[in-house]
Amino acid sequence: MSLNGSVILIELNELTPALISRFMQAGALPNFQRFFRESQVFTTDAGEAGLRLNPWIQWVTVHTGLPLDEHGVMLLGERPKLPTCGVVDRVAEAGGRVWMCGSMNIPFQTPLPGAVLPDPWSADSAPFPGELDTYLRMVRHHVQEHTNPDSRLGAGDYARFGAFMATHGLSPSTVWAAARQLARERGGRYGWKRISILDRLQFDLFRHYHRKIRPHLSTFFTNSVAHMQHTRWRNLEPERFDVKPSASEQAEFHDAVEFAYRENDATIGRFLDLAGEDTTLVFLTALSQQPDVRYEEIGGKRFYRPRDFQRLVAFAGITGPHECAPVMSEEFWLRFEDEPAAQRAAQRLEALQVGGKRAFRAERREREIYTGCDLSGEVEPDAMLVSAESGAAAPFYELLYQAETLKSGVHHPDGLLWIRRPDRRHTVHAGKVPLTAVAPSVLRMLGVEIPSSMKEAPLL
Numbered sequence: 001m002s003l004n005g006s007v008i009l010i011e012l013n014e015l016t017p018a019l020i021s022r023f024m025q026a027g028a029l030p031n032f033q034r035f036f037r038e039s040q041v042f043t044t045d046a047g048e049a050g051l052r053l054n055p056w057i058q059w060v061t062v063h064t065g066l067p068l069d070e071h072g073v074m075l076l077g078e079r080p081k082l083p084t085c086g087v088v089d090r091v092a093e094a095g096g097r098v099w100m101c102g103s104m105n106i107p108f109q110t111p112l113p114g115a116v117l118p119d120p121w122s123a124d125s126a127p128f129p130g131e132l133d134t135y136l137r138m139v140r141h142h143v144q145e146h147t148n149p150d151s152r153l154g155a156g157d158y159a160r161f162g163a164f165m166a167t168h169g170l171s172p173s174t175v176w177a178a179a180r181q182l183a184r185e186r187g188g189r190y191g192w193k194r195i196s197i198l199d200r201l202q203f204d205l206f207r208h209y210h211r212k213i214r215p216h217l218s219t220f221f222t223n224s225v226a227h228m229q230h231t232r233w234r235n236l237e238p239e240r241f242d243v244k245p246s247a248s249e250q251a252e253f254h255d256a257v258e259f260a261y262r263e264n265d266a267t268i269g270r271f272l273d274l275a276g277e278d279t280t281l282v283f284l285t286a287l288s289q290q291p292d293v294r295y296e297e298i299g300g301k302r303f304y305r306p307r308d309f310q311r312l313v314a315f316a317g318i319t320g321p322h323e324c325a326p327v328m329s330e331e332f333w334l335r336f337e338d339e340p341a342a343q344r345a346a347q348r349l350e351a352l353q354v355g356g357k358r359a360f361r362a363e364r365r366e367r368e369i370y371t372g373c374d375l376s377g378e379v380e381p382d383a384m385l386v387s388a389e390s391g392a393a394a395p396f397y398e399l400l401y402q403a404e405t406l407k408s409g410v411h412h413p414d415g416l417l418w419i420r421r422p423d424r425r426h427t428v429h430a431g432k433v434p435l436t437a438v439a440p441s442v443l444r445m446l447g448v449e450i451p452s453s454m455k456e457a458p459l460l
Contacts, residue, residue, distance in 0.1 A: 003096045004447040005278040005422065008210075009219040010271055011062075011103060012264050013055055014226035016288040017043065017414055023261050031269035035283060038424040040460060044415035045432040046287045053411045055226070056105040056121075058286040058435060063087050063106045065439030065454030073105065075363070075370050076121050076327050082107040087439050088116075088217060094448045096216035101206045103221045114213050117205070119221065123325030123333065134164040135205060142198065143223075165201065169208025174200040189252055195224045196263040203270055210274065216446055222267065228260040229289045234300075234408035241408065242296040280445055281420040284438065292410035295376060300406035303330045304373040304396075312399050316352055316360075317390050318345045329403070331372035342367045351389035354379060354396055373400060419460065421445075433459060 023029050024036070046058050048068060056076040057068050063086035064071050073082055086107050088098045098114035100106065108116050110128045117132050118125035120143040127136050138161045141153055178197050184190045199222050206220050234241050235253040245253065268283065275281050295301035306312040309324045309332055318334070320341045325333040336342040346362040346369050353359055354375060361374040383396040415435065437456040444450065444458040 002447070003091070003094065003216045004445065005280060006214075006216050006218070006276070007280045007282060007442055007445050008271065008275065009103075009217075009442070010268065010281060010283045011059070011219055011221040012225060012267075012283065012285055013059075013104065013221065013223045014229065014287055014289050014411070015261070015264065015285045015416055016229065016290070016412070017416055019229075019257070019261065020416065023258060028258060028262055029265040031265045031272060034272065035268055035281070035418060035420055037426055039283075039418040039420040039426060041426070041428045042417040042419070042459065043429075043432045044284070044286070044417045044435045044438070046413040046415060046435050048413060053287060053413060055286060055411070058415075059104040059106060059221075060086075061435050062284065062286050062438045063103065065436050065456060067436055070453075075365075076105055076331070077123065077325065077333055077370075078105070078365075085109065087442050088112075088219070090443060090448055090451065091217045091446060094446075096446065096448070097213050099206070099209050099213050099215040099218040101209070101218065101220045102202060103219045104223075106219075114215050115209050121328050123327070131164075134160055135168070139198065139202075142194075165204065169204040169206075170201075171204050174204055192253075192256065193259065195227065195260070199224050199263055199267055203267055207270075207274060217442070220271075222264070225257075225260040225264055226289070228257050229409035230407055231405040232256040232408070233289070233291050234406065237291060240291045241293060241300075243300045243406065275420075278422055280422065282442070283416065283418045283420070285416045286435065287415050288412045289409040290412045292408055294410070295407075298377040300408070301376050302378060302406060303403050304375055304379065304400045305330045305403060306332070306373075306400055307398075313345075315385070315387075315392060315394060315399060316345075316348045317387060317392070318348055320345075327370075329372070331370065334369040334371060336367045336369075339367050342369055345369055346371075348387070348389055351387050353386050353388050354383050359385060421460075 020029065020032060024033050046053060052068055057073060060071050060073045061067060071082060088100050089109050092098050092112045098112060100108060100116045102117050102119055104119045105122065112128065115132065116128045117136060118127060120140040127133055138157065177200055181193055181197055202222060210218055232253050235245050235250055236257040238244050238250065271281055309326060313324060321337055323335040327333060334345060336345060342364055346364045349360045349362040349371050350358060359373060359375055360371055362369050362371040379396055381397065384393050385396045385399055386393045417438065434456055437459050440450045440454040440456055441458040441460065
């Protein structure tokens, strides 16, 4: 089969229509403005709410064309369970080359004609080719353990990573930006801006493999805006919240969300420079966010993460053979040899209490448990974590720590979808389109047969 041109999916997780419009009107996002003027512009509707609206569900819908009720992937890290192929596999099966760079929770089959960098939250997924493991290990640490004061990498880890990037696309501009960031942090502030360096490194890596593979379909995923909205919307619009940031916090973080959008704007500019004349660029967000004021009565939403996952598991009385895989925020997977062991472990986790209140939730899937601390309010400094089953007790903060910020952004089903085709024609389409329309649209752009599992008609 002869494929038509090439498509790059620029997956910028959870950017919000109202905020991108606000910052564009203020002149802060010139590359987004250009992209908008040269695109077919749609608003997507994820068609879900509550826990069914999580991004690790919606990005699976984007790539498969299937709603949650059909693809069945409810949790982060469940990608291997998906019984159907995504657009990357469809293109590969049609003879196309592919490069998937960090897409969240997305299924893929190996070997394939190209490369795959799994998302940093999928602990059991290996990259293809294996040389990408050096990059993935570093990113996983910084994404999963960035809030943990007890987790540090050594000089050797950074040396290996630097040597890898030096031969895999590291640009002088990224080196200079990293040096400026380290200098900025000398006063003990602005460490949160390192998130922009990770985006730069990921683009450098993307560009290196894009030039090497020359893929028909490629994807690029970043979570920086989503993270900043979840943790810093309170600083963007303090008037919406009862719990106000302190003066010192507001002085540092008042423009944190806009900073993340400006950095994503720079990323969009790099893709505009990279794209060839026959390349279709697709910018999409899958969903978005809105201010989260549901927890103001209890002082804002907090989350608590184990300092050492194995130590917490041992305290709960779980002693049998198992594997532990951290995921996102407070959550982690436990995998056991059989279902009875997993069932016993779930009971012991749910027996953990603080002040008589259940401290951990545990969702069991056969011999696996998806778990995390279930406390959202403030835990007192002298609080004890107690097992109602064994009677064991320990100071709560010896086993867990509170992440540094209150959550202040929550998911919204609306998403952005801008399709910049080679003809650069601009139309703003009224109404909303289902997220399930993205996958068949991408296959149609490339001239790949749309499978019967994708029931939505392609756009355009």
